[in-house]
Amino acid sequence: MGKTTDQLISLAKEVSSNPVPRELDMLLTTGEQISAALLSMALNEINIKAISLNGFQAGIVTTPDFNSARIISIDKDKILNLLDENDAIVITGFQGVTEENELTTLGRGGSDTSAVALAAHLGFDVEIYSDVAGIYTTDPKLHPNAKKIKYISYDEMLELAGSGAKVLHSRSVEIAKKYNIKIYCASTFSNEEGSYVVNEELIIESPVVSGLSVMDNQVQVTIKQLPLDYTLVHSIFEKIANSGFNVDMISIINYENSLAVSFTVIQEQKHEIIEMLHNTLKELDDYHIEYHKGFSKISIVGIGMKSASGVAARFFNALKDIPIRLVTTSEIKISALIENENKQKVVDALAKEFDL
Amino acid sequence: MGKTTDQLISLAKEVSSNPVPRELDMLLTTGEQISAALLSMALNEINIKAISLNGFQAGIVTTPDFNSARIISIDKDKILNLLDENDAIVITGFQGVTEENELTTLGRGGSDTSAVALAAHLGFDVEIYSDVAGIYTTDPKLHPNAKKIKYISYDEMLELAGSGAKVLHSRSVEIAKKYNIKIYCASTFSNEEGSYVVNEELIIESPVVSGLSVMDNQVQVTIKQLPLDYTLVHSIFEKIANSGFNVDMISIINYENSLAVSFTVIQEQKHEIIEMLHNTLKELDDYHIEYHKGFSKISIVGIGMKSASGVAARFFNALKDIPIRLVTTSEIKISALIENENKQKVVDALAKEFDL
Numbered sequence: 001m002g003k004t005t006d007q008l009i010s011l012a013k014e015v016s017s018n019p020v021p022r023e024l025d026m027l028l029t030t031g032e033q034i035s036a037a038l039l040s041m042a043l044n045e046i047n048i049k050a051i052s053l054n055g056f057q058a059g060i061v062t063t064p065d066f067n068s069a070r071i072i073s074i075d076k077d078k079i080l081n082l083l084d085e086n087d088a089i090v091i092t093g094f095q096g097v098t099e100e101n102e103l104t105t106l107g108r109g110g111s112d113t114s115a116v117a118l119a120a121h122l123g124f125d126v127e128i129y130s131d132v133a134g135i136y137t138t139d140p141k142l143h144p145n146a147k148k149i150k151y152i153s154y155d156e157m158l159e160l161a162g163s164g165a166k167v168l169h170s171r172s173v174e175i176a177k178k179y180n181i182k183i184y185c186a187s188t189f190s191n192e193e194g195s196y197v198v199n200e201e202l203i204i205e206s207p208v209v210s211g212l213s214v215m216d217n218q219v220q221v222t223i224k225q226l227p228l229d230y231t232l233v234h235s236i237f238e239k240i241a242n243s244g245f246n247v248d249m250i251s252i253i254n255y256e257n258s259l260a261v262s263f264t265v266i267q268e269q270k271h272e273i274i275e276m277l278h279n280t281l282k283e284l285d286d287y288h289i290e291y292h293k294g295f296s297k298i299s300i301v302g303i304g305m306k307s308a309s310g311v312a313a314r315f316f317n318a319l320k321d322i323p324i325r326l327v328t329t330s331e332i333k334i335s336a337l338i339e340n341e342n343k344q345k346v347v348d349a350l351a352k353e354f355d356l
Numbered sequence: 357m358g359k360t361t362d363q364l365i366s367l368a369k370e371v372s373s374n375p376v377p378r379e380l381d382m383l384l385t386t387g388e389q390i391s392a393a394l395l396s397m398a399l400n401e402i403n404i405k406a407i408s409l410n411g412f413q414a415g416i417v418t419t420p421d422f423n424s425a426r427i428i429s430i431d432k433d434k435i436l437n438l439l440d441e442n443d444a445i446v447i448t449g450f451q452g453v454t455e456e457n458e459l460t461t462l463g464r465g466g467s468d469t470s471a472v473a474l475a476a477h478l479g480f481d482v483e484i485y486s487d488v489a490g491i492y493t494t495d496p497k498l499h500p501n502a503k504k505i506k507y508i509s510y511d512e513m514l515e516l517a518g519s520g521a522k523v524l525h526s527r528s529v530e531i532a533k534k535y536n537i538k539i540y541c542a543s544t545f546s547n548e549e550g551s552y553v554v555n556e557e558l559i560i561e562s563p564v565v566s567g568l569s570v571m572d573n574q575v576q577v578t579i580k581q582l583p584l585d586y587t588l589v590h591s592i593f594e595k596i597a598n599s600g601f602n603v604d605m606i607s608i609i610n611y612e613n614s615l616a617v618s619f620t621v622i623q624e625q626k627h628e629i630i631e632m633l634h635n636t637l638k639e640l641d642d643y644h645i646e647y648h649k650g651f652s653k654i655s656i657v658g659i660g661m662k663s664a665s666g667v668a669a670r671f672f673n674a675l676k677d678i679p680i681r682l683v684t685t686s687e688i689k690i691s692a693l694i695e696n697e698n699k700q701k702v703v704d705a706l707a708k709e710f711d712l
Contacts, residue, residue: 008390015398023400026393026408030386034364037382042371044379052382056412057457101413 001038004031021066022102025095029055029103032092032111040090050088053079055095055103060114062096062104069096069104071113074121091118109169116172120179132167133187134195137356138212139165142347146356149210150193153200156210156301159333163299164215173197200303208304208311209354214347217267218295218337220325223277224288226259233261239280245269249297249326249337262326264337267293295325296343299335300350306331318353322346357394360387377422378458381451385411385459388448388467396446406444409435411451411459416470418452418460425452425460427469430477447474465525472528476535488523489543490551493712494568495521498703502712505566506549509556512566512657515689519655520571529553556659564660564667565710570703573623574651574693576681577603579633580644582615589617595636601625605653605682605693618682620693623649651681652699655691656706662687674709678702 008027012019019027036052043050055062059075082089093111096104106113112128119126135157136146152160154177161170167185176183176197186194200206226232233252240247250263265273274289281287305311315334316324322345326337338346350356364383368375375383392408399406411418415431438445449467452460462469468484475482491513492502508516510533517526523541532539532553542550556562582588589608596603606619621629630645637643661667671690672680678701682693694702706712 011390011394012397015394016401019397020400023393023397023408026396026410027390030389030393033386034367034383037379037386038367038371040382041368041375041379044376045372052379054382054459057459103410103413 001031001035004034025066025103025105028105029092029095032094036090036092040088043088043090048087050090051082051086052090052092053082054092056097056101058091058118060091060096060117062098062106064098064100064102064104066102066104068107069098071096071106071117074118076121079118079122106171109171112169112172113175116175116181116183119181120175125182125184126176127184127186128168129186129188130167131188132185133190133192134185135160135165135167135197135211137210138347138351139214142214142344143212143351143356145351149195151196151198151203152210153203153206153303154197155200155332156206156303157197159299159301159330160211160213163297163301163333163335164213165211168197203303206304207302207355208308209300209302209356210304211301212347212350212354212356213299213301214343215297215299216340216343218264218297219267219270219291219293220262220264220295220337221270221273221277221289221291222260222262223281224255224258224260224290225286226261226281227284228254228257228259230259233259236261236277236280239276240273243272243276245273245276247273249328249335251326251328264295264297264326292325294340295337296340297335297337298343298346298350299333300354300356301333302354303332305333314353315350318349319346322349357387357391360390381422381459381461384461385448385451388450392446392448396444399444399446404443406446407438407442408446408448409438410448412453412457414447414474416447416452416473418454418462420454420456420458420460422458422460424463425454427452427462427473430474432477435474435478462527465527468525468528469531472531472537472539475537476531481538481540482532483540483542484524485542485544486523487544488541489546489548490541491516491521491523491553491567493566494703494707495570498570498700499568499707499712501707505551507552507554507559508566509559509562509659510553511556511688512562512659513553515655515657515686516567516569519653519657519689519691520569521567524553559659562660563658563711564664565656565658565712566660567657568703568706568710568712569655569657570699571622571653571655572696572699574604574620574653575623575626575647575649576618576620576651576693577626577629577633577645577647578616578618579637580611580614580616580646581642582617582637583640584610584613584615586615589615592617592633592636595632596629599628599632601629601632603629605684605691607682607684620651620653620682648681650696651693652696653691653693654699654702654706655689656710656712657689658710659688661689670709671706674705675702 033054040050040052061073062069062071093114094106115126134148138146140146157173158170161168183197247263247265253260322342324336328335389410396406396408417429418425418427449470450462471482490504492504494502496502513529517524539553603619603621609616678698680692684691
């Protein structure tokens with residue numbers, strides 16, 4: 001049933017160029033209800049007494065933000081009572097209901113988020129089965145020698161998910177971290193052992209770098225010749241954030257009595273963000289916006305970085321022949337923006353340097 | 357979206373030979389939710405402010421009979437308030453929710469039933485648009501000269517629907533009759549005027565025969581050599597009714613100190629009903645069950661029959677060369693069971709005789 005949501009969205013696009021968000025959620029919530037009902041039937045067929053519940057029936061109350069709702073509460077008692085009467089409960093992910101009984105969806109990563117939120121409310125751990133056999137040091141499609149990670153901390157997983165790893169969505173990891181819920185990720189199609197996302201304290205000794213992630217389709221946007229006015233810069237980023245764009249790798253440089261601001265954005269949002277910038281800056285006498293596409297962001301992540309020294313030096317050394325356009329670092333992550341054509345070379349060099 | 361329910365049922369059959377009724381309703385309710393959301397999006401696209409409501413949101417409370425629920429109540433105030441705030445409300449048909457928040461479907465004819473029940477509760481008339489341009493004196497596919505009926509009474513429509521006409525389901529007509537709701541049936545695809553189903557008193561003069569209907573796939577079942585015990589006959593029909601079979605054209609004959617019972621049933625139910633009869637009768641020393649398939653039931657319907665005489669004579673005269681296996685009559689209907697191969701000849705003869 002993996003393509004159901006895409007099919008529903010294309011039905012919506014057939015009747016409306018810009019579907020009403022409320023109605024889009026009325027449409028999209030049906031996808032998981034179909035899957036949940038079918039799974040429950042299949043379980044009953046093999047004598048496992050199961051019932052399916054949709055978001056409303058499971059009392060998954062959300063904020064009224066159509067297409068990107070957040071879970072407020074879950075009807076724990078109802079679910080636990082039904083678990084007493086049945087062998088299994090199949091609950092639709094990705095959806096909920098507002099206090100006014102409006103149907104909502106949780107947006108990207110919504111199914112993982114539902115699973116972890118349910119586990120958190122019910123006091124269970126969570127197991128997530130997908131077509132990926134676990135969490136790898138890097139994407140096995142890019143680097144066939146990638147190793148499966150047995151234990152990874154919430155913070156490392158958050159950094160990896162936020163910088164391109166697709167196995168778990170950041171939102172689900174945030175909830176797991178907040179409620180200290182262990183997540184087990186494994187493949188639906190094999191019995192091979194998967195990976196655990198756990199509290200850092202449960203990992204006795206982490207490698208310096210746990211994983212590497214890659215995010216393609218990056219566009220670098222640079223605004224030059226801005227007046228030396230940091231409140232203007234602040235208002236630019238506030239507008240960007242309020243419009244729901246995800247900008248990343250922000251750097252601000254004071255350059256010959258003007259400011260230059262540079263950041264990355266995904267290819268799909270380039271047009272809209274450039275338009276918004278021109279609107280925001282139109283009162284200025286002089287400014288210059290340029291953008292370059294065709295970049296990838298490569299990040300290495302590891303809680304071991306906190307205590308190890310020289311990681312940045314090893315990182316730059318491994319990339320010594322590669323032009324780097326932007327660099328950002330956090331306590332447990334180093335990211336570099338590189339040209340897409342150098343991606344494979346960089347992945348291989350970093351995987352070799354950090355044994356990923 | 358006409359095939360959605362069939363597609364969902366075939367998905368269910370892929371995972372379970374006999375899907376749990378509750379889960380089947382979880383699955384089937386999604387079909388109309390998809391259509392309602394898409395219609396609402398399309399309306400908004402042309403600047404008609406619309407919202408869709410599923411059965412639960414519209415407060416359509418039903419009995420807990422999965423797959424064949426009956427409507428108990430509708431949240432009139434909520435719907436009327438939303439109608440004040442919007443140009444249009446799109447409500448899913450065919451479904452409801454129990455007092456325990458379980459999703460239900462109404463079974464056959466459920467969408468028409470929902471429409472008429474909503475109209476009844478809200479105090480509106482109802483218009484039903486489909487691929488049929490109205491109600492015809494007989495099926496235009498069988499008799500290309502069939503005429504469209506402008507006004508037909510509830511009772512005539514009930515008899516026509518119950519004897520094979522597919523344009524409206526009996527359940528919806530029953531509700532319309534009970535609440536005196538005018539139903540208008542017309543085509544989605546043309547502006548041609550359709551047909552009205554109304555209170556008999558609004559029709560100044562009806563033709564003697566308003567319409568003709570045909571039901572194919574009829575099997576005649578006859579039980580012979582039953583003891584002269586009408587309580588046994590009563591218990592047979594009680595069992596049949598309780599098992600949800602639709603038997604029709606019942607006739608009982610006292611024949612040489614034994615009873616013979618004959619009735620019709622649709623082909624699809626033949627096996628089950630024969631099995632049930634054998635179970636019911638197994639204590640008897642002597643009985644004989646025979647069945648013959650390949651019959652059609654032809655009915656003529658008209659409230660004018662009540663006052664006109666000689667209708668039956670004209671009916672039998674028109675069919676004088678055709679073997680008739682069973683006949684039943686009501687105040688406004690005459691039905692005959694004939695061999696399928698004679699169907700066209702009978703339809704043409706009756707259409708000619710009664711100007712249909």
